Amino acid sequence: MRLNDFKLEVYFDKYEFTAPYLLCQSDCESMTIEELLAYEPGAKEKFMKNWLGYTEVQGNPELRTEISKLYKNISEDDILVHVGAQEPIFNFMNAILNPGDHMVCMFPVYQSLFEVANAIGCKVSKWEFSQGGNGWVLDIDELKKLIKPNTKVIALNSPNNPTGYTLTEPEMKKIAEIAEKQGIYIFSDEVYKGLELDGQSRPWYADIYENAVSLGVMSKAYGLAGLRLGWIATRNSEIFDKMVRFKHYTSICTSGPSEFLSTIALKHGHKILEKNMSLIKEHLEVAEDFFSKYPQLFVNNKPMAGPIAFHQLNILQPVADFCEDLVAKKGVLLLPAGIYSFDGNYIRMGYGRKNFAACLSKFEEYIVENDIV
Ligand SMILES: Cc1ncc(COP(=O)(O)O)c(C=O)c1O
Known part of the structure; x- marks a missing residue:
């Protein structure tokens, strides 16, 4: 198996622990x-x-019980704990796919969701988002x-x-119907679940479709990547x-202290999610003011x-x-679309970290000083 470089992780390897203003992180603020x-x-x-x-x-059974409480139709025996979310993506693809199989994958997306299948020798078709008048859309x-x-x-x-797009429940059901007709499995990476900005939680896929695998993690919505x-x-x-x-060939089992700490976090999950949600909402408002100052420069895509x-x-360049120059001159890290192998001048910004406003004002300094407006 030959895996292509994981572009996003290579980029983060270079900058994540050296750039002082991380304006594109995908995890929420962490804690001790x-x-x-x-x-x-x-x-x-x-x-x-x-x-x-x-x-x-x-x-750990107590941990699995806490996890299963997130679901309606899932018991603790239906939960398999892993190291982060990356391990189960790798393991699912390897355990289920064979060379020559076909897979459809949402796009743009976190690279391992299609790259592991590519490396196995599958053909992957991209189901692409397009930019609508009011953000990203899927057909x-x-x-x-x-x-x-x-x-x-x-x-x-x-x-x-x-993109920050989330499927609605009717859309999820329609996709499940399409899959069911042909006995297709759904692998649903739901690591950002719990942070729905309209306040309406969607079901987990494993709750609504028997042949679905739902992926969850402590890293993102809970901010506990460590x-x-x-x-x-x-x-x-x-x-x-x-x-x-x-899994017997990858991690065998997870770390006991992490299982203990995850159990505590999930027992108090709603408080942690509320804290992170209010930070994101506050930052989205700050960003809205910022974007409205530069209407020619940005399309918000909320x-x-x-x-x-x-x-x-x-921009023309x-x-x-642009992103390389920004990080070199101001230490502000943004993710350019090429990291997702996606065409066009798009940037990923992250809203979950406490120092968002400071990072954004450094970004603004760069725009003004370099006459980008
Ligand atoms: C959609 C998605 N899935 C999986 C992962 C991997 O998560 P973890 O770092 O917990 O392994 C990420 C990390 O950015 C992600 O964005």
Whole structure:
């Protein structure tokens, strides 16, 4: 198996720990272990007594119970805990796809969602977002046209990275109907779930379609990426067993302390999500004022959910050069569309970090000083 470079991770490797103004991060503001433990009386003492041996392959039962409470039709036995969200993407694709299979994937999207399938030798068709008058849009009729007799998987990412688009429940049901006709599996990366800006939560895919795999994680909406803890939920026992057997070759099990801390975080999940949601909303308002000052320069493309958005930048030079110059001169990091292999002058901005306003004003300094307006 030969994997192409993961463009986004290569870019972050270069800048994430050197650029002082990270204006494109996809995770919400994090916290210390001490701050997390403070959510639950007595948790600090229990944490110190954590056993550092191996944990269960499927994941700690108490943790799985907390995860299953997020769902309507999923029990703790339908949850398989993993290291972050990247491991289960890799494992699902490897456990389920064979060379020659066809997959349809939302696009643009987090690269591993189609790249692992490419590396396995599958043919991947892109179901592309287009820019509507009011943000990004998807056409379900287009999806129908992309389905082939050998389509095995539809890979979705909703809320989407980078567009901030989230499928509505009727759209989710329509896609499930298309998949069901042909027994197609749905792999649904839902790592930004819980941050719907219209306040209406959507179901998890595993709740509405038996052959769906829902992917969740502590990294994004909860802002706890350092725990490296994610999970899949599915009612399809064949997929589940294949993924367990694949996991024997990857992480075997997750870290016990991370499982403990994730359990605490999920028990108090609504408070953490509320905190992160109000930060995102505050930052989106700051950004709206900023964009309205430069109407010729930006198309806002407001997100529907999550901490990221994919804005259009009306400049003549390639957006990748613009971003390189910006980080070199001002230390402000933006993600150019080329990182997603997506054409056009788009930039990803992140709204979940506390220092958003400071990062944005550095960006504005650059625009003004360089006469970009
Ligand atoms: C859509 C999506 N899926 C998966 C991941 C990987 O998450 P993790 O860092 O928890 O492995 C990311 C990270 O940016 C993501 O945006």
